[in-house]
Amino acid sequence: xxxxxxxxxxxxxxxxxxxxxxxxxxxxxxxxxxxxxxxxxxxxxxxxxxxxxxxxxxxxxxxxxxxxxxxxxxxxxxx
Numbered sequence: 001x002x003x004x005x006x007x008x009x010x011x012x013x014x015x016x017x018x019x020x021x022x023x024x025x026x027x028x029x030x031x032x033x034x035x036x037x038x039x040x041x042x043x044x045x046x047x048x049x050x051x052x053x054x055x056x057x058x059x060x061x062x063x064x065x066x067x068x069x070x071x072x073x074x075x076x077x078x079x
Contacts (some may be wrong), residue, residue, distance in 0.1 A: 002072070004065035011063035016073060019058060025064050025071045 001010045014027040024043035026032065032043070062073035 002066055004069065004070070005072070008064065009065060009067055011065045011072065013061075013063055015060045016060040016062050016071070025062055027064075049054045 002011070003009065004011050012026055012027055014030070016023065016025055017064045021041075024032070026043050030042045033041075060073050062071050064071050
């Protein structure tokens with residue numbers, strides 16, 4: 001588990017899907033809404049802007065701290 005850098009509590013593991021839904025964090029094991037442009041029931045919406053181009057199948061691993069209301073995602077390192 002990852003500890004929150006602000007409060008030191010354990011963060012929840014999950015991911016940020018990259019489909020046609022609003023940008024949101026989802027807990028592991030949960031799926032995005034089947035409806036386009038709708039956040040999932042268990043999703044945590046992130047600040048985002050609408051883009052008409054759809055990208056299917058990608059997701060970014062990320063952790064969420066419910067106390068601090070922050071999402072932390074690692075970046076891909078260059079080889």
